[in-house]
Amino acid sequence: MKELTDDEKYNAIVNRNKKYDGVFWFCAKASECYCMPSCKARTPMRQNIRYFDTQVEAQAAGYRPCKRCRPDKFISNPDKKWY
Template sequence: MNYSFDFMYDIIKNRNKDYDGVFFTCVKSTGIFCLPSCKAKTPFSKNVEFISTALEAKEKGYRPCRRCHPMNGPHFYPKWLEKIETYLANNLNRAVLDLELSNLVNLEISTVRRHFKNKHTLSLKEFHRNLRLEKARKLMQEGKTMKEIHPLVGYQSVKGLKLAYTKHLGIM
């Protein structure tokens, strides 16, 4: 690492994701190491040591943070996110309620939303709507009419599907 201590400490104070995986923050007082973007409280500078790799941090006796999961790389996504994505893809014929998704993975919906948006940069509803409209587009290419398609992709009416389709793709 060719960065100064002050530079790296500023990175962790600002929680800059650009340096995730470039270096790791080890906190002497807790024995934990984190990614620079970790949302945990910024430790005092006297308690910080910067390390180049996660393996080096483990060899020095630090354990990985349970909040930022530094051993899983900078782009950690929980395994339960796949379950949410599959559920949304398998339920294109209707709107999916937040409560269903929350119950599916037994987590608060705010946690589900946060991790989902971090991965997809879309909300759950936007992602699901995009899947539904993409299916509608494919069905239209196969020669199906809007009247046949709208119930298959979870729209109450042809007009509702047309409006969403036009807004999403800008064409009809």
């Protein structure tokens, strides 16, 4: 899969595009949580967003899964159950 530009990522967040769920994750620098692109929470200011390619990366940076979009419960492969 081709590398997404920050523009594409930001647009995905602004449009809450579910297509990008599981492709990348993001957080607002000031927040404690990271989100999926389709998260219903308010979109952070563009310059305050940090992007992650994996959830492991987000967690390693000290962020927790968002309680609204629950990235930790996201299943990219419906045949695979994580819970």
